[in-house]
Amino acid sequence: MADRRGILIILSSPSGAGKSTLARRLMTWDPTLSFSVSATTRAPRPGETEGVEYFFKTHEEFDRMVEADEMLEHAKVFGNSYGTPKAPVEAAMSAGRDTLFDIDWQGGQQIRNSALGKDVVSIFILPPSIAELESRLRSRAQDSDEVIAGRMEKSMSEISHWAEYDYVLVNRDLDVAEAELKTILMAERARRDRQPGLSAFIRGLDEEFEAR
Ligand SMILES: Nc1ncnc2c1ncn2[C@@H]1O[C@H](COP(=O)(O)OP(=O)(O)OP(=O)(O)O)[C@@H](O)[C@H]1O
Numbered sequence: 001m002a003d004r005r006g007i008l009i010i011l012s013s014p015s016g017a018g019k020s021t022l023a024r025r026l027m028t029w030d031p032t033l034s035f036s037v038s039a040t041t042r043a044p045r046p047g048e049t050e051g052v053e054y055f056f057k058t059h060e061e062f063d064r065m066v067e068a069d070e071m072l073e074h075a076k077v078f079g080n081s082y083g084t085p086k087a088p089v090e091a092a093m094s095a096g097r098d099t100l101f102d103i104d105w106q107g108g109q110q111i112r113n114s115a116l117g118k119d120v121v122s123i124f125i126l127p128p129s130i131a132e133l134e135s136r137l138r139s140r141a142q143d144s145d146e147v148i149a150g151r152m153e154k155s156m157s158e159i160s161h162w163a164e165y166d167y168v169l170v171n172r173d174l175d176v177a178e179a180e181l182k183t184i185l186m187a188e189r190a191r192r193d194r195q196p197g198l199s200a201f202i203r204g205l206d207e208e209f210e211a212r
């Protein structure tokens, strides 16, 4: 058991705003971060690998995980089931590793309201415009027109949850958004480490003072 708990960093946004892209950049910047690989009943997209982007499950397998209480949270998103397997998150937490989640607002709410809620830092990512959101979904070239239309239709209702988050940032320029995310993470880590780190440091100052 580590002497500090990991932070749960939740990224949510309407589909296509850039969560996965930003999450990948953060993981490259800090490989000690643990990425929470979700389970889903969605079919794999070309290039997606089992256990990397997702654990791809049948509906029966997914329901079994839910019934066995193996999910930290789960929700129906755009007609498919998505959920966060609990065990890897608990393992990362007790090892003191910070975990990054790319999940929707329903999952964000469930984790915030769980026993782990006090360790959550949540960040909502907005697109610069609705037109740009659609253009990103189209240029990603991973989903059919029908799927894109369904996601666009839900975009404003997803965005309506922005105020539930600790931070909100606009992903206009990727480098700027990445820098903002890093700043948030560094500040939150400094806050988390303040207590144990500072007490020991101040004890040292006290000993030095007494020895004078
Ligand atoms: N700042 C940006 N400027 C231009 N394109 C971007 C920017 N951020 C992300 N993109 C592009 O937009 C597309 C959607 O990004 P991404 O897949 O990361 O979105 P997402 O929020 O994870 O979507 P989903 O919720 O569907 O998983 C990708 O093709 C990505 O390269």
Ligand SMILES: Nc1nc2c(ncn2[C@@H]2O[C@H](COP(=O)(O)O)[C@@H](O)[C@H]2O)c(=O)[nH]1
Binding pocket: 012, 013, 014, 015, 019, 038, 039, 042, 073, 074, 075, 077, 078, 082, 083, 084, 102, 103, 104, 105, 106, 107, 108
């Ligand atoms: N509540 C959860 N939402 C999740 C999880 N994993 C992903 N997601 C969200 O689903 C949509 C669609 O993702 P896509 O990969 O099909 O484009 C997106 O908003 C994800 O953030 C999860 O475990 N729980």
